Amino acid sequence: MKAKDDPALATLEPADWPDSGRRRRSIWAAVWPGLSAIALVLVIWEAVVLTGWKPEYVLPPPTTVLAELGGFLLDSKFWLAVSITLLRALVGFSLALAIGTGLGIAVSASRVLRAALGSLLTGMQTMPSIAWFPFAILLFGLTENAIGFVVVLGAAPSIANGLISGIDNVPPPLLRTAKVLGARGLTLYRYVILPSALPTYVAGLKQGWAFAWRSLMAGELLVIIANRPSLGVQLQYFREFANAPALIAMMIVILVLGMAFDAVFSRLAAVVRRNRGLGETRL
Amino acid sequence: MSPAPALTVNEVSKVFTDTQVPTVALKDASLEVAEGEFICLLGRSGCGKSTLLSMIAGLASPTSGAIDTHGNRVGMMFQDANLFPWLTVRGNIELALRLSGIPKPEWDGRVQDLLAMVELPDAGQKRPHQLSGGMRQRVSLARALAQECRILLMDEPFASLDALTRDTLHEEIARVWAQRGLTIVFVTHNVREAARLADRVVIMSPSPGRIVDEVPIGLPRPRRLEQPEVAAASGKLRELLDHYDLKAA
Ligand SMILES: Nc1ncnc2c1ncn2[C@@H]1O[C@H](COP(=O)(O)OP(=O)(O)OP(=O)(O)O)[C@@H](O)[C@H]1O
Ligand SMILES: [Mg+2]
Numbered sequence: 001m002k003a004k005d006d007p008a009l010a011t012l013e014p015a016d017w018p019d020s021g022r023r024r025r026s027i028w029a030a031v032w033p034g035l036s037a038i039a040l041v042l043v044i045w046e047a048v049v050l051t052g053w054k055p056e057y058v059l060p061p062p063t064t065v066l067a068e069l070g071g072f073l074l075d076s077k078f079w080l081a082v083s084i085t086l087l088r089a090l091v092g093f094s095l096a097l098a099i100g101t102g103l104g105i106a107v108s109a110s111r112v113l114r115a116a117l118g119s120l121l122t123g124m125q126t127m128p129s130i131a132w133f134p135f136a137i138l139l140f141g142l143t144e145n146a147i148g149f150v151v152v153l154g155a156a157p158s159i160a161n162g163l164i165s166g167i168d169n170v171p172p173p174l175l176r177t178a179k180v181l182g183a184r185g186l187t188l189y190r191y192v193i194l195p196s197a198l199p200t201y202v203a204g205l206k207q208g209w210a211f212a213w214r215s216l217m218a219g220e221l222l223v224i225i226a227n228r229p230s231l232g233v234q235l236q237y238f239r240e241f242a243n244a245p246a247l248i249a250m251m252i253v254i255l256v257l258g259m260a261f262d263a264v265f266s267r268l269a270a271v272v273r274r275n276r277g278l279g280e281t282r283l
Numbered sequence: 284m285s286p287a288p289a290l291t292v293n294e295v296s297k298v299f300t301d302t303q304v305p306t307v308a309l310k311d312a313s314l315e316v317a318e319g320e321f322i323c324l325l326g327r328s329g330c331g332k333s334t335l336l337s338m339i340a341g342l343a344s345p346t347s348g349a350i351d352t353h354g355n356r357v358g359m360m361f362q363d364a365n366l367f368p369w370l371t372v373r374g375n376i377e378l379a380l381r382l383s384g385i386p387k388p389e390w391d392g393r394v395q396d397l398l399a400m401v402e403l404p405d406a407g408q409k410r411p412h413q414l415s416g417g418m419r420q421r422v423s424l425a426r427a428l429a430q431e432c433r434i435l436l437m438d439e440p441f442a443s444l445d446a447l448t449r450d451t452l453h454e455e456i457a458r459v460w461a462q463r464g465l466t467i468v469f470v471t472h473n474v475r476e477a478a479r480l481a482d483r484v485v486i487m488s489p490s491p492g493r494i495v496d497e498v499p500i501g502l503p504r505p506r507r508l509e510q511p512e513v514a515a516a517s518g519k520l521r522e523l524l525d526h527y528d529l530k531a532a
Contacts, residue, residue, distance in 0.1 A: 177365040180340050180358065181430055182382040191378055195369045276368040277412020 060245045069249040077229060085220065085231040086257070088144070092151030093212045099152060100159025100208060104201075105189075107160065108167040121164070124157040129215035133222050144228075147219035154215035155208035162204015166197025199272050206265035213258045231257075289355050289434055289466040290316040290339065295348035297334050307491035308334040311348070314485060314494060316434075316468060321460055323481035324470045325520060327528070331492025332470040336436045339468065355466070356383075358432030360440040364419035366411035372398070372422050373407035379429035397425040400459065417448035421455070428459070435460075437469045441476070450508060453479055457505065474524065478516035479508050486520070488527045495527045 042062045049061040056064075072078040107113045107121070132150045140146040170193050178192040220232020229237075231254055238247040292314040299306040309331035316322050324332045337343045339350055340359045366375050376394050385393065398404050401421040411419060420440055427435060437456075441449040457480065460467055471477055477484045478500055486496040498520060502512050 173361060173363060173365045174367060176337070176342055177359075177361065177367075179342060181379050181426070187382065191382070192367065195367070198369065275410065277410060278368075 057242070058244055060248065064245045065248045065252070068245040069252060072246075072249060072253065078234075081229045081231050081234050082253070082257075084228055085216065088147060088151070088220075088230070089212060089216050089261075092148050092216065093155055093209060095148070096152045096155035096159060096208055096212060097205070100156035100204075101163060103156065104160040104163030104167070108164045118164075121157045121160050124153070125161065125211075129154040129211065130218045130222075132215075133219065136219075137223060142223050142225055144225065146223050147216065150219050151212050151215045155212035158208040158211055159201075159204045162207065163197060163201045166200030166204075167193055169200065170196040199269065199276070199278065202265065202269045202272055206262065206269060209261055209265055210258075213261070217254060286317045286319065287353070288315050289318040289320070289353060290314070290468070291351040291353070292335070292339070293349045293351070295335070295338065295345045295350060297331070297338065297343070298346045309338075310491040310493045312492075312494045316466055318433075318466055319464050321457075321467045321480060321482045322469065323477040323484045324468065324487060325472065325474065325477045325484050325524070326487030326492075327472060327489055327524070329492070330487040330489040332472075332487060333438055334492065336438050336468065336470055339434075340436055352434060355433035356431060357434045357436060358427035358430055359436040360420070360423050360427050360438065362439045362442050364411070364416075364423035366419055366422055366426070368411050370411075371407065372403070372409050372411070372414070375411070375422060376426050376429050379426045383430040385429075385431075393429065397429055400428070400462075401425045401455065415448075417444050417452060420444065420452060424456070424459070428463070432465075434466045434468070437467065439470050439472070442471075442473075449476075453508070454505075456480070461504075474517040474520040475508060475513065477520055478502075478513045479506055484520060486523055486527065488531055490531065496523060498523065 045062050049056065049059055053059070103117070103121070107117050129150050132153055133146070136146040136149045140149060174192065174196060175188075178188055183192055217232055220230045221236055224233055224236065231250060235247060235250050235254075238244075238250060292312055295309060295312045296307070297309040299308055312331070312335060314322075324335065326332055334343070336359070338345050339352070340357055366372075367378065370378060373394055376397055377390050380390050380393060381387075394407060395404070398407060401424055403418060403421055403425070406414065406418065406422070411422070414422065423440070441452050444452065453476070456467075459465070469477075469480060481500050484498045484500060485494055486498065487493065488495045500516055502510075502516065506513055
């Protein structure tokens with residue numbers, strides 16, 4: 001007898017059945033709002049172009065831009081630009097991760113450091129990263145280091161703050177329980193405080209990534225280094241040559257890359273939350 | 284000959300000074316608990332039961348007086364199970380084993396034994412949020428036992444459970460207590476629970492929190508909540524509580 005025919009199970013919701021059709025439907029349910037939004041944007045864009053508000057060499061129609069985008073994918077120079085930008089992002093973010101995490105632990109553990117740096121870290125988060133560049137260029141010249149410096153400054157405070165608030169918000173009952181179980185000092189940190197802080201830390205990472213990506217794009221527009229054709233440099237270059245289709249195509253690339261990494265962090269956050277039964281907060 | 288004491292509370296007071304007016308949460312409490320004894324602390328809200336328990340657990344220190352646990356390891360269960368949500372049931376118990384310095388090769392066997400003891404042999408891979416309230420308290424009990432405590436402090440551990448589940452857990456705790464020869468200090472404001480479980484009921488009274496009386500419960504075990512003797516004993520406890528309340532007012 002198949003399980004489905006079992007009368008005892010007949011009252012179960014259809015949602016309980018592992019059914020490949022259902023899975024296909026649920027993927028569709030997750031994807032269609034995004035797809036329709038994109039379609040809507042394309043339609044509006046096309047409509048605006050058709051009104052003749054701006055000449056086509058300034059505001060090209062979607063088809064031209066998409067053709068340009070397709071052309072990018074076959075162009076080795078484009079892939080070089082992508083790899084230069086991504087490498088900068090990853091190196092900068094990794095540094096910010098190390099610095100922000102270290103700073104977060106230090107500040108949360110030491111009363112003196114907290115008094116000294118706590119509000120400064122929050123303040124740093126509100127500082128527009130582009131405001132750092134004149135100083136960074138003064139310090140490092142038009143170099144990779146100037147860009148890296150600002151990327152780290154943009155991302156590290158968010159990461160540190162995420163960790164600090166995670167550590168500050170460990171539920172007191174869990175701390176009491178851990179102490180009765182014999183956890184003290186470093187052991188308490190390693191086995192209780194840090195794991196408990198993880199969801200907030202991951203939220204900080206996600207925000208840190210967003211800041212790093214923005215700082216990086218600002219940096220690539222301002223700090224142009226010879227023979228380093230990054231995405232930002234390409235953007236600048238297309239503007240100078242008034243190549244609107246390529247310019248918009250490049251913006252789409254930057255948007256998609258940023259979203260892709262953001263999705264990775266969202267996924268990570270969702271897994272962490274689901275493991276703890278926190279569910280996803282829908283607003 | 285009376286058995287050796289497992290826990291001695293000597294003239295302990297606790298004053299909280301972080302409030303607007305200093306609060307005397309506990310005044311001159313003295314108590315001696317014998318090895319293997321099951322004590323219930325009974326009293327109304329705010330009479331210092333949790334305060335006393337957390338001082339015995341070493342989570343807070345007395346303002347005056349002294350507490351001696353005679354070298355016994357102390358475990359504690361709270362009203363909420365307080366399982367670590369990022370760990371599985373097995374992970375929660377293993378953390379307790381790790382923190383007690385029990386060598387890793389023994390963990391598997393011990394986890395199995397403990398889970399069997401609380402009648403959850405197959406729950407090891409579950410996450411705390413996937414368990415019912417009663418199951419969570421069972422895991423919490425298993426975790427407390429994992430650290431091989433000799434004194435188990437329980438702060439209204441079953442207060443948030445339904446009557447049926449509580450009844451099962453009463454049976455379980457009485458069984459574990461007898462099997463392991465534990466010394467238990469159990470906080471409750473439920474007279475029937477006290478009469479059902481305790482060898483001796485310590486009655487406390489609020490403002491200021493203090494110990495006002497002790498009542499031995501000599502009923503044979505196993506006991507059941509429905510027994511007329513248990514009902515009679517809880518009636519007597521209720522009268523005593525009311526009596527001390529009137530006196531306080
Ligand atoms: N951290 C604290 N700071 C200030 N006052 C406190 C603190 N903890 C407890 N108190 C006070 O001490 C008194 C005793 O509190 P306690 O929690 O020990 O009562 P309890 O007997 O456990 O009550 P319940 O049955 O409601 O749990 C109360 O008046 C409470 O307000
Ligand atoms: Mg209490």
